[in-house]
Amino acid sequence: MKIAETDFQAWMGSVQSRMETALASFLPAAHVAPARLHEAMRYATLEGGKRVRPLLAFAAGELSEAPRERLEAVSAAVEMIHAYSLVHDDMPCMDDDVLRRGKPTVHVEYDEATALLVGDALQSLAFQIITEGKLADRAERQLEMAHLLAAAAGSRGMAGGQQIDLDATGKTLTVPELEFMHIHKTGALIRAAVLLGFLCGDQAAGEERVKLDRYAKAVGLAFQVVDDVLDHDASTATLGKTAGKDSKQGKPTYVSILGIAAARSLAGELRAQAHAALDGLGGRAARLAQLADFIVLRKF
């Protein structure tokens, strides 16, 4: 990578470990009744993933001088939504997957009914966290943030993207149709992560928000394109989830539609768009720029 590796790696590691602590404390303890549900919620959320959304929120928070505690809370809310979507997405009636983040999926480790409730309860917990305490300079702003998260999660955001994905299985999509699907399925929550990290700071100004949103759109799409490329290249062991699954299930991917070379070059193009969106934001946007590189250049 062409970035100040050591410094970036250290920052990333510190956000990740901070988030692990924050998520563990936001989740009900495993012994609290109903214990099986709480244990499974912790299983689904802790010790897993790169925490890309929290990383984006923390990086965006540098632009608005967001306090660390607020960033932890909004990132935890976003991550609960993300974790719930993975649990439901892995269920037999959806992708029917048995492996996630190198561990058995929730319905395999527990059972289907518990997996259903884990997802449902994680979603509620996300909204509990984002409406708790003081997470913005004004309560009106915090309400707007909760609303933004709900819209990103719902039928015109992430859940809608899942439906578009279901409807697309076995079909040939055009590139714009594929993009429409991913803007919903993964893009909406990534945009929410960036905006929430920014909005929870007291110095959140309007014109920076527009640039950030442009950045988030490019990064969100890049994330998916790279996922498809890695899914095409990698083995199950490296990914920690079943590899090559989308193409086997007849799901359209950037690789299946564009071919591997064009998919790689699209990822590079989106990386450039993300950097361009940050023009004029100066040094406070350095982490965001590094994250765009990390998302495109990652190998897992």
Next chain:
Amino acid sequence: MKIAETDFQAWMGSVQSRMETALASFLPAAHVAPARLHEAMRYATLEGGKRVRPLLAFAAGELSEAPRERLEAVSAAVEMIHAYSLVHDDMPCMDDDVLRRGKPTVHVEYDEATALLVGDALQSLAFQIITEGKLADRAERQLEMAHLLAAAAGSRGMAGGQQIDLDATGKTLTVPELEFMHIHKTGALIRAAVLLGFLCGDQAAGEERVKLDRYAKAVGLAFQVVDDVLDHDASTATLGKTAGKDSKQGKPTYVSILGIAAARSLAGELRAQAHAALDGLGGRAARLAQLADFIVLRKF
């Protein structure tokens, strides 16, 4: 019934029809993409149920002079949570039910994956609605309301109650254990409905809230006891859902634990408790008193 029947029936009918209009307008139109998801969300929510929770919210709103538009919004949010829980609860991995409100359940009419997403998206929509516009005298109050709804829906509320229910299947419970289950499974959302209806009014005072909460607890439990009694007595045609199902599935009910006579008398006792809780609130609590009667004396 010992109440001014005509007047109460007219009030109930007007709230129900107002809510049908409100729900229809809060739900995305059936032609908006992804159309299949939006159509199924409308199928799951519209033309169904007695709207007990909205009725309770509207009745509680009379104590705090809550404006009708705010009552519609908070009631719609609560009803979306309720509707989502029914959709998920009916799925094969949970109660595996094919009939709800006289119609095929969502996973039967559509498919399981869509039913899963319908529930997920309805929950998001609930939080979108309750964080939108101005629903209380201050934004801080509205945040508190959204938080209250999230807590009522989550692992220490309704979703937790579902897990307790799962864990209890095939077991013998004591009456306090059964009560613990229902306080979560149905009671939490009923309490939320009463409190949200009250809190959205500008005249929501502290001491009235305590009384209302006591009322809501009694009514919530009464609702469940009566459900068990009706489930024991009634036919599928009258209920609009599969009758006698809980006992067939080995789920403990008030009737299976107490016997039918004691269950009936418990319902009467809870009705008296609900009325007692309203003492001192005067004529503004008349609808709440009538609703307690309706909930206990209903035949469907």
